[in-house]
Each structure stands twice: as C-alpha cells, then as structure tokens.
Amino acid sequence: MDSETIARKYHPIIDPLTRAGWRFWITVIPLAIIFFWSLIAFGWQYDRGLGVTGMGHPVSWAFYLVNFVFFIGISHAGALVSAVLRITHARWGTPFGRIGEAVTVFALAAGPTNILFDLGRSSRFHWVALHAQFKSPLLWDFTCIMTYLVTSIIFLYVLLIPDIGFLRDRFPRRRWFYRPLSLDWSGAEKEWATLGKVIGFLCIAVIPIAVSVHTVVSWVFGMQTQPMWHSTIFAPYFVTGAIFSGIATIIIVSVIFRRVYHLEKYLTPYHFNNMSLLLLTFALLWAYFTFVEHLVVGYGGGTHELVVLWKKLTGEYAPHFWAMVVLCFVIPFPILVFKRTIKGSLIASISIVIGMWLERFTIIIPSFTEPRLPYARGAYTPSWVEWSMMAGLFAGFTLAFVLFSKFFPVISLWETEKEESKRT
Amino acid sequence: MYRWGMVIDLDKCTGCQACVVACRQENNIPFVGEKQAKLGRAKFWMNLVSEVKGTYPNVEMHFLPMPCMHCDHPPCTKVCPVAATYLNPEGIVAQVYPRCIGVRMCISNCPYTVRYFNWHAPSWPEEYKRGLNPDVYRRRKGITEKCNFCIQRIRRAKEKAKKEKRRIRDGEVIPACVETCPSEALYFGDLNDPKSRVSKLSKSRRAFRLLEDLATEPKVFYLREGDWQDGQ
Numbered sequence: 294m295d296s297e298t299i300a301r302k303y304h305p306i307i308d309p310l311t312r313a314g315w316r317f318w319i320t321v322i323p324l325a326i327i328f329f330w331s332l333i334a335f336g337w338q339y340d341r342g343l344g345v346t347g348m349g350h351p352v353s354w355a356f357y358l359v360n361f362v363f364f365i366g367i368s369h370a371g372a373l374v375s376a377v378l379r380i381t382h383a384r385w386g387t388p389f390g391r392i393g394e395a396v397t398v399f400a401l402a403a404g405p406t407n408i409l410f411d412l413g414r415s416s417r418f419h420w421v422a423l424h425a426q427f428k429s430p431l432l433w434d435f436t437c438i439m440t441y442l443v444t445s446i447i448f449l450y451v452l453l454i455p456d457i458g459f460l461r462d463r464f465p466r467r468r469w470f471y472r473p474l475s476l477d478w479s480g481a482e483k484e485w486a487t488l489g490k491v492i493g494f495l496c497i498a499v500i501p502i503a504v505s506v507h508t509v510v511s512w513v514f515g516m517q518t519q520p521m522w523h524s525t526i527f528a529p530y531f532v533t534g535a536i537f538s539g540i541a542t543i544i545i546v547s548v549i550f551r552r553v554y555h556l557e558k559y560l561t562p563y564h565f566n567n568m569s570l571l572l573l574t575f576a577l578l579w580a581y582f583t584f585v586e587h588l589v590v591g592y593g594g595g596t597h598e599l600v601v602l603w604k605k606l607t608g609e610y611a612p613h614f615w616a617m618v619v620l621c622f623v624i625p626f627p628i629l630v631f632k633r634t635i636k637g638s639l640i641a642s643i644s645i646v647i648g649m650w651l652e653r654f655t656i657i658i659p660s661f662t663e664p665r666l667p668y669a670r671g672a673y674t675p676s677w678v679e680w681s682m683m684a685g686l687f688a689g690f691t692l693a694f695v696l697f698s699k700f701f702p703v704i705s706l707w708e709t710e711k712e713e714s715k716r717t
Numbered sequence: 718m719y720r721w722g723m724v725i726d727l728d729k730c731t732g733c734q735a736c737v738v739a740c741r742q743e744n745n746i747p748f749v750g751e752k753q754a755k756l757g758r759a760k761f762w763m764n765l766v767s768e769v770k771g772t773y774p775n776v777e778m779h780f781l782p783m784p785c786m787h788c789d790h791p792p793c794t795k796v797c798p799v800a801a802t803y804l805n806p807e808g809i810v811a812q813v814y815p816r817c818i819g820v821r822m823c824i825s826n827c828p829y830t831v832r833y834f835n836w837h838a839p840s841w842p843e844e845y846k847r848g849l850n851p852d853v854y855r856r857r858k859g860i861t862e863k864c865n866f867c868i869q870r871i872r873r874a875k876e877k878a879k880k881e882k883r884r885i886r887d888g889e890v891i892p893a894c895v896e897t898c899p900s901e902a903l904y905f906g907d908l909n910d911p912k913s914r915v916s917k918l919s920k921s922r923r924a925f926r927l928l929e930d931l932a933t934e935p936k937v938f939y940l941r942e943g944d945w946q947d948g949q
Binding site: 342344348350351352353354411412413420423424425426431432513516519661664665666669671 | 766781826836837859
C-alpha cells in the first residue's frame with residue numbers, strides 16, 4: 294500500500310502529529326512551568342543540602358525513594374506487557390504496544406532521577422559506576438536499571454522504525470528529524486525479515502531484564518535488617534505490584550489519548566475489556582501477596598516487626614495502609630469483575646495507581662520510624678521541596694508523553710496495518 | 718594486630734553526658750540548633766540514651782551511652798555502593814568522607830541507628846572555631862559520619878609505638894569519651910590482648926552486647942547494672 298492510502302486510512306492516528314491547537318498549549322505550558330519549578334527546587338536543595346527536605350534521623354529515606362520505586366514499578370508495564378503479548382500473539386494488545394513501550398521509557402527516566410535527588414552529593418552520582426562495590430544492592434540496582442533503560446529505549450525505537458520511515462516520506466518538512474532516525478528504512482522484504490528477528494530477540498530479552506529490575510529494587514529494602522523489610526517474598530511482591538501499577542498506567546494513558554486524539558476506532562471497549570482482565574489478575578495477585586506478607590509477620594514476627602506491623606494496621610500509618618487496601622483492591626476489584634467498560638477500567642486504574650503509590654509509602658516510611666532500638670524516634674513530614682520534585686516528576690512524565698505524541702504516532706501504524714491485512 | 722573494643726560499665730555511669738561533650742569537642746561535631754534537632758538532624762557520635770522508670774518519689778533512671786558498636790560483621794559496610802565505609806583490619810568501622818556520596822543506605826541498615834548524616838553544611842559559632850581539632854576532617858554537607866573510636870588518637874599512638882619498636886600498651890590510647898568519663902565507667906583497649914582490661918571485662922559475667930541475636934558481633938560491651946535496693 295502506498296503512503297497516501299495509509300495516510301487516508303489511518304488519519305486519526307496521524308492527524309495529531311501536525312495539529313497543535315489551544316488545548317495542546319494549555320496542557321504543555323502549565324506542565325512545563327511545574328517541571329521548571331522542580332528544577333529550581335532541586336537547585337535550592339543542591340545548594341542548601343538535604344536539610345531542606347523533611348528527612349532526618351531515623352527517617353533517612355523518604356519521598357524520593359517512594360517515587361523511585363513507584364516510577365520504576367510503572368516502567369514495568371510497558372515493555373513487559375507488550376513483549377509478553379507479542380510473544381503470545383495476543384492481537385488485542387497491538388494498540389497498547391506503543392503506549393506501553395513509551396510508558397516504560399519515560400517512567401524509567403523519571404524513576405532513577407529520584408536517586409539523584411536523594412544523594413547527599415548528587416554531582417558524584419557516577420561514582421557508583423566508578424567505585425563499584427559489588428556487595429551493595431544499590432549497585433545491582435544501578436546495573437539492572439541501566440540495562441533495562443537501554444533495552445527499553447532500543448525496544449521502543451526498533452518498533453518505531455517502519456513508522457518513522459513512513460513519516461519521513463509523508464512530512465517533508467520534518468525530514469531533517471525523521472531521516473536520520475529512520476536508518477534509511479525502505480520497506481524492502483529483507484528489512485522486514487531483519488526487523489522481525491530483532492523484535493523477536495528483544496521481546497525475549499526484555500522479560501528477564503524487567504523482572505530483574507524490580508527484584509533488585511525490592512532487595513534494596515529486602516536485604517536490609519530493618520523490621521518488616523527483611524522478607525523473602527519481597528522480590529515477587531514488588532514485581533507483581535510493579536506490573537499491576539504499570540498496566541493501570543497504560544490504561545489511563547490510553548484512555549486519555551483515545552479521548553483527546555479520537556482513537557475510538559482503534560482502542561475499542563474490546564481492547565479495554567481484555568486489558569482490564571489482565572489488571573484483575575494482578576489485583577488478585579497483589580491482594581494475595583499483601584495478605585501473606587502481613588499475616589506471616591503478624592503470626593510469627595518478633596517484637597521489632599510487630600511494632601511496625603501494628604503501626605501500619607492500627608497506628609499512625611493506618612490511614613495510609615487502609616487507603617492503600619481500599620484503592621488497590623476494594624474499589625477496583627468489583628469494577629474489574631462486573632464492569633469492564635472503558636470508564637470502569639479508567640476509574641479502577643486511577644484508584645490503583647494512587648493505591649500503589651501509597652503501598653510504596655507504607656512499605657518504606659513506617660519501618661524507618663520504628664528502628665530496633667527504642668530511642669531514635671521521629672516522624673516524617675515532606676517539605677515543599679519534596680512536593681515540588683514529585684510534582685515536577687509527574688509533570689515531566691506527562692510532558693514527555695504529550696511531546697512524544699506530536700512526533701510519533703501513539704498507535705503503531707505498521708502493526709495495525711499488519712493486523713488488518715491478516716484479518717481480511 | 719590490634720582489635721579495638723570498648724567496655725561500658727552501666728553500674729558506674731551517672732548519666733552526666735561528659736562523654737557526649739568530649740566527643741563533640743574532639744571530633745568537630747557541629748551544633749545544629751534546637752529547631753534542626755527536633756527534625757532529627759542532631760549528631761551524637763556518642764549518644765547518651767536514658768530511660769526513666771516509675772514516678773516521684775520512686776524513680777529509677779537508667780543510662781546507656783551509645784557510640785558506634787564497631788561490629789565484626791557490620792551490616793552498614795556491605796550495602797555502600799561506593800565502598801565509602803569498611804571494616805578496617807583493626808576492627809574499626811571506618812568512614813571515608815571524601816568517597817561518601819550520601820546514599821544513606823548504611824544509615825538505614827544500621828540496626829543501632831548510630832550513623833549520622835550531614836543534612837546541612839557544618840557551622841560553628843565564631844568563638845568556637847579556634848577550638849576545632851586540627852586532626853579531624855570537617856565533614857561537608859551531604860555525607861555520612863560516625864564514631865570511629867577517635868581513630869586519629871590511635872594513629873598517633875601507633876606512630877609513637879612504631880618508633881619505639883613496641884606494641885601500644887594497654888591504656889596508652891583512649892578515645893575522648895573514655896578519657897573524660899568522671900566516674901571511669903568507660904574502658905578502651907585491645908581485645909586481642911588477653912591481658913588487657915577490656916579483654917578481661919568483656920568476659921565478665923555482667924557483660925552483654927546490644928541486639929546480639931542479629932549476629933553483628935559488636936565490639937562495644939556493656940556491663941549490666943546491679944540490682945537497685947530500696948532506700949538507695
């Protein structure tokens with residue numbers, strides 16, 4: 294099919310690339326302001342020291358670590374889900390593919406940035422590579438995350454190449470941008486064969502890497518002696534939670550793009566129904582892990598563990614804990630069982646994303662407030678700097694999506710076309 | 718090889734906090750002020766923890782001086798991604814300040830919570846500055862610091878002993894806290910020397926260590942308090 298026919302056939306997907314109305318600007322400008330504000334906040338923190346945050350002794354890790362784990366979690370969705378769906382030839386996953394891969398890349402850009410914020414000497418970040426100490430779980434983290442980041446960027450990019458080739462021919466004015474990226478893609482038989490092989494390899498490679506990333510993130514906590522962290526199920530618990538929040542994020546982003554860019558034809562209730570079923574599976578898995586984790590501690594845990602457990606269940610952090618249970622399970626579960634409409638899955642997904650952020654919070658903070666020895670005690674209240682950084686991260690994440698959607702189609706053209714031709 | 722250790726006799730400790738002051742003076746530990754202290758930014762390489770039992774007139778007070786435990790299996794050193802902290806051959810858990818990048822994983826993995834972070838750049842009152850110890854590095858903002866058994870004193874004693882071609886004698890080198898304790902509740906020395914004071918006291922029936930079940934093998938030993946008697 295020639296480019297003109299494709300352009301006409303898929304105009305809802307291609308149109309947003311050239312259109313930038315007032316809606317685009319009222320989204321981009323506030324987001325950019327928030328993003329730049331967070332840079333100012335970081336500058337302030339860099340100059341004054343970490344004392345401008347709410348952290349202290351003994352709560353020496355807080356919001357930044359929560360956001361770190363949260364964003365890394367979200368990053369799981371993408372590559373993992375799209376790779377698994379590709380390998381299993383689940384056709385309904387096609388329209389979510391590109392969005393998922395982009396979620397991965399942007400979340401992976403946002404997540405580790407928090408470590409940069411959290412360092413006492415951020416300018417020495419590279420020392421982790423330079424003076425690597427292999428026994429530290431943080432080094433394992435660094436290694437896995439960097440591997441995942443590189444792999445997922447390649448994954449996103451490789452799957453974009455045929456589309457970039459099309460866009461290069463379609464938009465001569467943007468040729469300077471698309472031409473180098475397209476690697477002179479011409480759509481020859483041989484090129485398709487190579488692409489197929491590369492995608493097949495990447496799909497398989499990305500799965501163990503993604504699993505390793507959140508496993509190691511969980512070990513940053515699980516390998517420590519802090520009460521309630523030292524748990525053998527932390528790795529699978531974190532991986533499950535990560536995929537859970539990741540799928541929810543894909544649904545949210547897809548619903549927004551569907552609405553704003555009028556992609557109703559490609560993202561149908563059928564697709565969301567299937568995605569919701571996947572989400573439901575992970576909601577159940579998450580609830581199972583949460584139940585097991587807390588029951589085991591409650592039944593057999595020692596004094597130090599029990600103090601933290603009760604602080605979570607009935608004490609200072611009970612509102613956070615129970616809000617998490619409600620948002621991650623009580624609200625989404627019935628919706629996902631009985632009402633897997635687009636609206637239903639959106640509500641469930643928003644609820645899950647907030648709930649999963651709270652999960653990270655209730656895992657990290659309460660353990661810090663109750664160390665083993667009964668004298669170092671402290672509460673934690675985030676400061677304006679930490680709130681600004683968090684707002685900046687979310688703004689940056691959204692901004693990246695908006696800009697991405699102006700340069701690349703959010704639904705893969707060539708894969709949709711392939712599906713279509715197979716069906717007919 | 719030496720293996721430095723400390724013994725703290727809780728029966729003798731009066732809770733006067735002289736050790737805390739001496740440590741602060743010796744190791745250039747800045748004051749952070751009341752406001753920051755409330756946020757948990759106060760630094761006590763030697764910290765005096767107290768416990769009050771009962772109400773007036775039947776009050777019992779217990780004190781626990783808490784330096785770094787200098788574990789033989791320190792949980793803090795292995796988690797540092799840049800090897801800024803390590804167990805030195807003489808058993809001291811040392812911190813390499815210029816290497817530290819402020820990850821704070823060592824702080825969170827210390828079960829005794831005796832590691833401290835520089836949340837701000839250190840500052841001293843003008844008149845105080847002349848009293849700063851020239852032998853001790855002034856830690857900048859964004860790095861972790863901790864008790865090191867006054868390693869600068871040990872280093873000096875070792876140099877002297879080497880010149881005289883002998884081992885450091887028992888009691889020849891002591892940290893500031895031990896030196897200053899008015900009730901002589903603190904002892905310091907070489908645990909490898911079976912004849913040293915700390916070796917003998919650490920084998921006392923009253924000796925115990927904190928959180929022994931974690932198998933961190935601390936080298937700070939405490940001697941249990943005797944029973945309280947009525948009317949005393």
